[in-house]
Amino acid sequence: MAEPLGGRHPRPDAVMKVAGSARYVGDLALPGMLHAAIVAAPGAPARVVSLDLEPARAVPGVEAVLAAGDVPGANLVGTIFPDQPLLVEDRVRMVGDRLALVAARTPEAAWTAAAAVEPELEPLPGVHDPVEALEPGAPVVHESGNLVRTFRVRRNAGGDGAASAPVVVEAEYRIGGQEHAYLEPQGCLAIPESRSRITIVASCQCPFYVQHAVARVLGLPLASVRVRQAHTGGGFGGKEDYPSEVAACAAVLAFATGRPVRLIYSREYDLQATTKRHAMVVRHRWGADTDGRLLFAEVESFLDAGAYVGLSTVVAERANVSAIGPYHVPSVKVDTHVVHTNNLFGGAYRGFGAPQVTWAHEATMDRLARAVGVDPVEIRRRNLLTGESCTTCTGQELPSPVLAGACLDRATELAAAWTGSATVAPSPHLRRGTGVALVLYGCNLHHGGQFLDRSSAVVILQPDASAIVRVGLTEMGQGNLASAQTVAAQALGLDPSRVEVWEPDTATVADSGPTVASRGAHSTGLAILDAVRRLRRRLDPVAAGLLGCAPGEVELADGVARVAGDPSRAVPLERVLGEMTARRIETIATGWWRSRPRWFDEATGLGSPYETYAFACHVAQVAVDPELGLVRVEHVAAAHDVGRILHRDAIEGQIQGGIVQAMGWGLLERLELDRGRLLNPSFTDYLIPTASDTPEISMALLEDAPGAGPFGAKGIGEPSFIPTAAAIRNAVCDALGIEIDRLPFTPPVIVDALGTAHPFADLLD
C-alpha cells in the first residue's frame, strides 16, 4: 500500500459533490419549515423616519414579521466590535442594512412581503472614499469617527537611509475590492426545539462564530446552540464572519415562530450586502542605493472598511506586517489605517489584506528596477531575505533554510522552460510581457488572534479497524477533509478510504476557532495527531501483548500493527481492536492543538506576528492587445514553499484555483458603486474568469523547509492567491512599457492608460 501522505487518493467529498448527491442548505427541507426574507435598506446613510410593517403582515402565508425590538437577546452582530445591529434601530449606514425580517410559508410569500414594506428614510450625507473620510468635516459613519484604528510598524524609521537614498520611488496605488463569488450563496437552516435550544445547519467557514452569534441574539448559553456545518459551496473568507448574521436572522425567526426557518440569500442581495475584499489606497515612498539595494520603505495604506468594523482590524493587522514583502529593508515605516465609509462591507477574503499590499510592493519593486536600470528578477535577488539577512518587516529573524531565493529560481526556470501558448494565436496586435511577484506569507493567525489559534479533534476507532474523525475546522471546497483524512490515515496506518472525517458539529468537538488564515490542514492535522498519540497510549500495549514486543516498538502501517524494524511480525489492526473491545479499553480519544505563544509589540509593530512563514513566487506571462486593452494570461509559473505535501491533488487544486481567482481580481472584477449601491449585482456584469480564460500553469512544490504543521506542512490556501495579480500587473506593464497603478486592469483602463498613444485616439478629437 502506498503511503497516504503526499498521495492522490480520491478526495472523500469529490464524488458526492460532482454527482450532485451532496445536500446543501438549499436542498434541505423539514416539515413545517418557513422561508425567511430580509427587508433591506435601499439607500444609505439615512435616518429611519418610520417603518410600517403592516403591508408585509398582510401578505398571505406570512407567519412573522420582526423588527429590532423583537430580538430576544442582544440586537447585535459583529465578530469583534459591537457596532452592528442585527436589525437597524434608527440609523442606516450601508445599502442592504436589515430593517426587518419576514418568515412565510413559501419563499415567494416571504419575498413579496419583504418587498411590500416601504420604509421612510431620510437621506443623510455619506462618505465614499477612505482617504476623503479622514478629512476634517467629512460626514461621520459612526459617532466614534471614521478612523477605526491605525496599525504601525516602526523599525529604524527615519534612519540614515531615508534621508540619503540616491534612488527614491513614490507611487499611489488604488486597488479595488473583490466579491467572493462562491457558487452557493449565503444560507442556513435554523431548527428550534421548544424555546430553550436550537440547531443551526449553516453554509459557513466558522461554526463556532455562528454558535456565539446565535447565542447572543437569542440570549442562550452557548451549550444550547448547536451548529452543524452543511456542505459549503465555497467560502474564500466570505463565509468567515458573515454567516453569523444569516444564522442570527434565521434563529430569531425560528424562536418567534417555533418552526424551522430557512434563509437563503438571492445572488443580488448577497452581492450587495455581504463582505468583500477591501478596496485599498496604498502610498509608497521607497529608497535604494544605486545598485538597487533597498535602504528604506515607507508605506501608508487606507482600508475601506465600509460601515461596520467586521473583521477589518484583523485584515489590517496582516496587511500592516506584510507591507514590504519578502525583502530585507533596513528602515521601515508602515501605517495602515482602517477607515469607515458608506461603501460595501470590507471583510475577509483569501489573503486577508496581503494581496493588496503585495500588489503594491511588487509594483514598487518593478519601478525601482526601472529606476536603477536592472532586471526585475535581479533587483529582487539583491533584496530577498536569505539565510544571512533574514529580518522580516517586523524584525523577526527567520530560521534557515529561507526559500525565498529558491522560489524565485524555480518559478523563473519554469517560466523560461515554457514553450509558448497553445491557445493564443500569434498576432501582430499582441505584445508579450513577463512579470514576477513574491510573497512572504505568515502562516496561521496573527499574534493578535493567537488566542483563537487552537483546534480540537476526536478519533474513534471502530471494531472493523475503520476510524471516525471529528474535527473543528470546515471543508468548503479547499480540501480540509482530504488533508484531515490523509493525516489520520498516515498516523493510524490505514487506507484513507477507511477513515471517515465528518464535517464540524459544535456539539462534538471543542471550540476550534475559525477556518481561515490557511490554517485548516495545520490545526486540524495537529489535533488529529494528538488524538492518535493519546489513543496509542492504550492501543500500543495491547498490540505489544499480541506481538510479544515492547509497546515502544509497535508501529502502525498498512492496516496492521507490527514490530518496528521487523515487519514480518504483524497482527491486523482489527484484531488489536477486537482485543481492546473484549477488554473494554476505550477506543476514542480527543486531541488538542494550540499555537506557540510569541512576543509582539503592537505600538511599534515589532516582534513575531507569526510562528512560521511560507514563501511563494509567481511568474506571469501575458499577451496584451493594447489597442483593445485585452490581456490574455498565457502561463503562470508558481513555486511554493509548502513544507510538506499532504494531499497532492488538494494542494495543486489550491494553487490552480488561487491563480485563476487572483487573475479575475487583477483583470476583470469590478465592484461598480453609486453612493454605496452596487450597480452590477449579478454575474452578467460582475465578471469573473471562466474556464476558457484559465492560463496554463506550471508548479514547483518545494519541501525543503518544514513548517510547524502536521509532518511539516505549511498552509497553501492564501499563498496560492497572493502573488498572482501582482505578477500579472508587472507582466502587463512590461508588455506596454508604462506603469498602471490601479486594479483591476479592465480593457478601458488599459486603453485609457495608453492615452493619446492609442492609434485611433485622434479620431475622437
Place this chain on the structure above:
Amino acid sequence: MNLPVEAVLRPRDLGEALSMLAEDPSAVPVAGGTDLVVQLRARRRHAPVLVDIGALGLDRIAVEGNALVIGAAATMDSIARSAAVREHAPALATAAGQVGAWPIQCRATLGGNLANASPAADTAPPLLTAGATVTAAFPSGQRRIPVLDLFEGPGTTRLAPGELITSVSIPLDPVPAGARRVDRFVKLGPRREQIISVVSLAVRAALLADGTLADVRIAVGAAAPTPVRAPAAESVLEGRPPGGAARREAARALQEDIAPIDDIRAPARYRRLAAAVLLDRLLGEISHG
C-alpha cells in the same frame, strides 16, 4: 425558482399558438427562455402566461429558392453547425457560435435573440449586413419585415403584440464573376466566453477581381440604441481596396455611424476606439486574403 408565472401553454401548431396569444393579452411567447426567464426573475418583465413556441417545428434550416431560411426556433448551436449557414452566411455562423457559451447556445434561439432586441444581440449585425428579413405571423396572416426595420430601441421591436417571428431569410445574392464574398463577424468583450458584446461588428462585401470592394455593408452592435448599419463607413469603402488609406478613413467615418453611451459594461470612449480597431483589423484581414 422564483418565477411569477401562473401557466405555461403548449400549443401544438403555429395557428394554435397565435390564437392563444391573441386571446390573452397577458400571454408572452417563450422559446429558449434564456432572455425571458432572466427578465422575469429580476421582475424586469411581467408575464403571467407563457406560450411555449419551442415545439412548433419552427427550427428548420434550409435553402429555399433564392434564400437561406432559418426557422425562428433554430438554436444557436444548430445555426453554428449548419453547413448551409456556414456556406451562405458564415458571419452568422460565427456569431451564433459566440453567443454565451455552448450550454446557452443549445437553448438560445434566433427568433428570441431578435425579438429580445438587445443592442448587443450577436446575430443582429450579420443579419443586417446580409440584408435579412424576418417573416412574422399573426392570426390573420403574415408579413415580412427587414431586420433593419425590426428594431425600435433597446428591448423594443416593431412586432405587434401577439405577432410571432416564424423564420428569418437571407437572400443568396450572387457575387459578380471573379469576385469573392467576404462575410465576417467579430465580437469584443473582456473575457473569452459567456460575455455580452461590448462592441460587435459585421462586414459583408464582394471583393472584386481588381481588389476593390463592392456592395459594402457594415453593421455594429452595442454601440447605439439598436444594432445599426454604418452607411458612412460603407460609402468610404465602396469601390476602394480594403487596405491602405481607406482603412483609416472608414474607421473615422464609423464614428458618425455609432452613438455609444457610457454604461456599466464600458465607457463610450472605449466603445468608439474599439469599434475603430475592429473595423481596421477586419479590413486588414480582408486585404491580406
